[in-house]
Amino acid sequence: MSTNIKIANVDEAGLTNKIIKDIRLADTSSPSAIVDVTQESGDPHYLSVDASACSGAAQRWNLYLVTAHVSVGSTNPDVHIKIPASARFKMSFPTGLPFTSLSASLLTTSENTATANSEAGANRFAIFHAVTS
Amino acid sequence: MAVTKSNIPDRLAQTLVLDSSASGAAENNVFTGVTLADKIYQVVIDNSAVGAATYLRGQYATSYTKTGASVATSADDIRLYAPANQVVTYIFPEGLAFTTGLSFLATSDTSDVHTTAYTDPGATVIVKILGGT
Numbered sequence: 001m002s003t004n005i006k007i008a009n010v011d012e013a014g015l016t017n018k019i020i021k022d023i024r025l026a027d028t029s030s031p032s033a034i035v036d037v038t039q040e041s042g043d044p045h046y047l048s049v050d051a052s053a054c055s056g057a058a059q060r061w062n063l064y065l066v067t068a069h070v071s072v073g074s075t076n077p078d079v080h081i082k083i084p085a086s087a088r089f090k091m092s093f094p095t096g097l098p099f100t101s102l103s104a105s106l107l108t109t110s111e112n113t114a115t116a117n118s119e120a121g122a123n124r125f126a127i128f129h130a131v132t133s
Numbered sequence: 134m135a136v137t138k139s140n141i142p143d144r145l146a147q148t149l150v151l152d153s154s155a156s157g158a159a160e161n162n163v164f165t166g167v168t169l170a171d172k173i174y175q176v177v178i179d180n181s182a183v184g185a186a187t188y189l190r191g192q193y194a195t196s197y198t199k200t201g202a203s204v205a206t207s208a209d210d211i212r213l214y215a216p217a218n219q220v221v222t223y224i225f226p227e228g229l230a231f232t233t234g235l236s237f238l239a240t241s242d243t244s245d246v247h248t249t250a251y252t253d254p255g256a257t258v259i260v261k262i263l264g265g266t
Contacts, residue, residue, distance in 0.1 A: 079212060081229065
């Protein structure tokens with residue numbers, strides 16, 4: 001798993017939440033996706049991508065929710081959202097969105113077979129945040 | 134398929150698109166270019182009648198373009214997942230900006246290499262998209 005990702009598991013504090021932050025989701029020097037970050041099934045409350053530093057291209061945010069065996073470019077994403085260049089994007093799920101495994105990638109083209117992020121190649125990175133239970 | 138559009142007061146999101154039977158046949162240009170909306174604030178997918186996952190797949194275009202058998206030049210700009218027999222709500226509190234227009238379909242299929250019609254959901258899927266400017 002990438003050294004850029006930090007996970008706070010507050011299960012022991014009596015809550016059932018995990019807080020996940022990756023400061024370089026599409027870093028080309030590390031795996032181009034974060035895979036099965038919660039290591040268990042769950043429900044996201046809030047997910048966000050801060051692509052404000054990615055000024056050169058729209059970011060294509062992929063989420064993989066039904067398999068822990070994700071290979072970017074081979075596994076079709078379950079959720080795909082085009083985020084404009086230099087934008088921040090947030091979403092929440094008031095009725096829940098149950099997943100069996102949570103993985104994410106950030107690319108600069110939209111097809112299922114895409115694997116590249118030109119912004120990461122230019123050292124412009126996006127930050128991924130998630131709160132799950 | 135039946136699409137209804139309703140105006141709601143300004144300073145909230147202005148346009149609600151309701152597709153009471155979303156299918157693999159695309160609903161094109163539902164916000165009349167970006168005249169009625171250029172941001173999406175909420176999407177509800179009622180997949181409660183379907184025993185398999187359904188994907189709401191959209192392109193920021195005035196028509197949804199299927200791709201050829203070997204290329205994926207017009208892949209999705211937005212793809213949202215609804216698990217089997219569930220209603221899911223996606224909230225985008227700051228809006229998801231799009232350009233040109235929004236066209237969408239609902240299918241059980243995540244492939245973006247298509248020359249034939251997309252597979253319809255197994256039963257009625259209701260989609261609500263709240264957009265604004």
